[in-house]
Amino acid sequence: DQQVKQNSPSLSVQEGRISILNCDYTNSMFDYFLWYKKYPAEGPTFLISISSIKDKNEDGRFTVFLNKSAKHLSLHIVPSQPGDSAVYFCAASAGDSWGKLQFGAGTQVVVTP
């Protein structure tokens, strides 16, 4: 039973526009959330994270929003660039889990010129 769900397998966006990626979770014990970016034939790389005590975290073009009551988080990329074309994974961890992460299935983002 997947505890972290990314219901959109793919997203196409024009260069310069906003990309919004969504993620839902079911485990109320999760207290830390991360987004990873993955290019083909490479391992995932850390993008941005947020603690459950916050509702927003921003890093340059990337912003993550957390709605704990809805068990929902989203990643906003503004403006989108061709280099942002990749698979994005949402992940979550509970505080006592030795850093074990639960991953969503991923969303393939394609940024078109």
Next chain:
Amino acid sequence: NAGVTQTPKFQVLKTGQSMTLQCAQDMNHNSMYWYRQDPGMGLRLIYYSASEGTTDKGEVPNGYNVSRLNKREFSLRLESAAPSQTSVYFCASRLSTYGYTFGSGTRLTVV
């Protein structure tokens, strides 16, 4: 370059064969992890090692064994490969915060 190194990058096995996937990190991280990635399933944890000398099962441990040889190295062994183990395998390490560093993966096909 510093990071997590996985070998081999590609492997084809016949059903019933055994093999060991190697992973080494040079960042002095305490914890190491093995994940598998399958289409539509994201990454799932196979085994992890919270610190040198300890290992523990993750979400999908059946058919695998691991060895934390020292602080740097964490290997994953398939004793009798099955087609269901066809996947991309990622090793990762972590110091004490939540950010993982992943290796580039091993693409394994079992025929």
